Amino acid sequence: MSHDFPSKLKTFCENTRGTLGEPELLLRDHSLVGFYHLFGELGRWNASVRCLSQSSPGNLKIALGIISSGFRAHHPLKLCEECTRAQETELGFSYWVLQHQLPGVLTCPTHTRPLVEMQTKANGLARFQWSLPEARKSGVLLRSYEGARTEAAAEFSRFVSTAHHCFAGKPIQHSLLVLSFRDALRERMMLSDGGRLRMQAITQEYRTALDGFEHIQELSPLVPAQSALSTQLAKLFGNLDGHVHPLRYLAIAFWLFRGATPFELAIKAARYQGAKEEAASAPQVFEDRNTLLDSRVSKALEQGQSIRAIADSIGIDTATAMSVAARLSYVVKRRPKKLVHLLRERIVALLLEGHLVSEVAKLANVSSSTVAKLLSSTVGLAQDYKAAREQRLKDEYRTRWLDVVRSQLALSKKLLRTLDPAAFTWLYRHDRTWLHESMVHVVKAQPIRPYRIDWQARDDALHNCLQRAVAANLRGQPDRAYRMCDLYALVPDLRAKLAELQRLPRTAKLMEFLVTRPKHSREVISRKLAPILL
Numbered sequence: 328m329s330h331d332f333p334s335k336l337k338t339f340c341e342n343t344r345g346t347l348g349e350p351e352l353l354l355r356d357h358s359l360v361g362f363y364h365l366f367g368e369l370g371r372w373n374a375s376v377r378c379l380s381q382s383s384p385g386n387l388k389i390a391l392g393i394i395s396s397g398f399r400a401h402h403p404l405k406l407c408e409e410c411t412r413a414q415e416t417e418l419g420f421s422y423w424v425l426q427h428q429l430p431g432v433l434t435c436p437t438h439t440r441p442l443v444e445m446q447t448k449a450n451g452l453a454r455f456q457w458s459l460p461e462a463r464k465s466g467v468l469l470r471s472y473e474g475a476r477t478e479a480a481a482e483f484s485r486f487v488s489t490a491h492h493c494f495a496g497k498p499i500q501h502s503l504l505v506l507s508f509r510d511a512l513r514e515r516m517m518l519s520d521g522g523r524l525r526m527q528a529i530t531q532e533y534r535t536a537l538d539g540f541e542h543i544q545e546l547s548p549l550v551p552a553q554s555a556l557s558t559q560l561a562k563l564f565g566n567l568d569g570h571v572h573p574l575r576y577l578a579i580a581f582w583l584f585r586g587a588t589p590f591e592l593a594i595k596a597a598r599y600q601g602a603k604e605e606a607a608s609a610p611q612v613f614e615d616r617n618t619l620l621d622s623r624v625s626k627a628l629e630q631g632q633s634i635r636a637i638a639d640s641i642g643i644d645t646a647t648a649m650s651v652a653a654r655l656s657y658v659v660k661r662r663p664k665k666l667v668h669l670l671r672e673r674i675v676a677l678l679l680e681g682h683l684v685s686e687v688a689k690l691a692n693v694s695s696s697t698v699a700k701l702l703s704s705t706v707g708l709a710q711d712y713k714a715a716r717e718q719r720l721k722d723e724y725r726t727r728w729l730d731v732v733r734s735q736l737a738l739s740k741k742l743l744r745t746l747d748p749a750a751f752t753w754l755y756r757h758d759r760t761w762l763h764e765s766m767v768h769v770v771k772a773q774p775i776r777p778y779r780i781d782w783q784a785r786d787d788a789l790h791n792c793l794q795r796a797v798a799a800n801l802r803g804q805p806d807r808a809y810r811m812c813d814l815y816a817l818v819p820d821l822r823a824k825l826a827e828l829q830r831l832p833r834t835a836k837l838m839e840f841l842v843t844r845p846k847h848s849r850e851v852i853s854r855k856l857a858p859i860l861l
């Protein structure tokens with residue numbers, strides 16, 4: 328059973344008779360699959376659960392964009408030595424902790440201590456066997472994340488771990504994520520009135536929040552060089568179709584919200600706002616609810632209940648119950664007329680201009696409920712109002728959209744729509760032909776060029792890593808030459824870099840040196856590595 332993306336869980340559950348939980352629970356609480364589904368559609372998570380219940384991950388890692396993400400795609404097992412000690416004292420054995428395994432978590436969220444990376448399962452050997460952290464005693468420690476001993480890295484580890492706890496198994500839709508990000512940016516005055524991103528300020532603050540990440544190998548893809556960062560962030564603030572490594576979104580959320588709780592609240596607010604926009608552009612959602620309400624009210628009226636009693640039993644106010652009854656053409660006693668004729672005319676006129684009920688109330692100096700009552704109890708008015716409202720919305724959204732298009736001719740369609748998602752969505756649903764025509768001059772989406780890789784730095788890092796690993800490994804080893812698979816075991820990153828070896832000359836030379844010395848290897852190597860051993 329693979330520890331990061333376990334598979335065939337249905338069989339596993341049958342064999343364990345479900346005592347360890349159902350596949351979905353196992354994937355959420357005991358694997359990294361939940362982490363890679365923190366953002367996106369719920370359907371995608373359900374599909375992955377189905378896939379891993381029945382069969383193997385197949386190309387799931389590719390489908391989730393992990394392979395091409397710029398972050399490492401293997402997940403070495405990590406542990407906190409303090410946690411392990413505590414478990415051993417308490418239970419007599421130690422176990423792997425899920426929050427330590429999450430990508431981006433490099434220090435223990437409980438002890439703020441750099442985690443250590445173990446060799447267990449790091450290479451292909453014994454990949455499917457059970458193993459516990461006690462193996463560390465036999466000295467197979469790969470490396471410690473000492474570099475992550477900064478305040479920002481520790482806080483980020485805590486943030487990732489708590490966010491995972493909040494959202495695993497309940498993915499956040501991309502649209503909500505983008506909405507919450509944009510709201511936070513607006514609060515920080517990083518969005519212009521036209522909704523344009525103020526990239527300079529954004530990249531500057533983002534970089535400050537993630538201070539020092541560029542020196543930590545696992546986190547460095549989050550903070551590339553200036554121009555690449557700007558492109559990357561602009562893309563993330565608009566990306567709606569997934570295939571983005573969760574750490575990239577988490578890094579932005581970490582900067583904008585600092586804590587997982589404010590992040591959660593912002594998502595809730597976005598969900599509420601999104602629902603409101605949805606309601607404004609899709610009245611049919613409420614029509615269903617109305618049908619349900621109608622049937623309940625009509626049933627109660629037939630049983631001879633009073634309006635008051637019906638309202639109380641359903642949990643709506645009396646006025647609503649009355650208007651439902653009116654819609655169903657039941658004769659109900661009306662309250663004394665509050666509206667004089669002229670005022671009534673004025674309200675109707677304002678409604679037919681397509682103003683919102685609350686605006687009409689303000690303009691006519693009456694309460695919203697008075698307007699709403701008039702609207703629901705006058706025959707035919709509701710339909711006319713709906714049409715007028717639609718026309719007004721159309722005009723409003725067209726104007727807003729044209730502002731966006733005219734001010735941002737250089738942006739792609741994909742990015743354009745994120746500048747005013749509400750207008751875009753509404754027009755897409757109700758006025759699509761016009762929307763397409765408005766964008767004939769807009770440039771086609773340009774694929775974002777991957778940021779330039781600093782091969783020399785990568786080469787140096789890998790070379791030093793290998794050198795250190797070999798030096799540490801040399802002590803107490805029998806005298807024999809290294810095989811390639813020994814080198815992978817010491818530095819798992821090497822395997823992924825094989826195809827790029829011609830760009831990593833120092834590393835390549837060292838590898839060559841290590842594997843092509845059949846005799847006296849230990850002496851020769853010791854001499855070469857002498858400065859490090861000292």
Ligand SMILES: [Zn+2]
Binds near residue numbers: 410
């Ligand atoms: Zn710990």
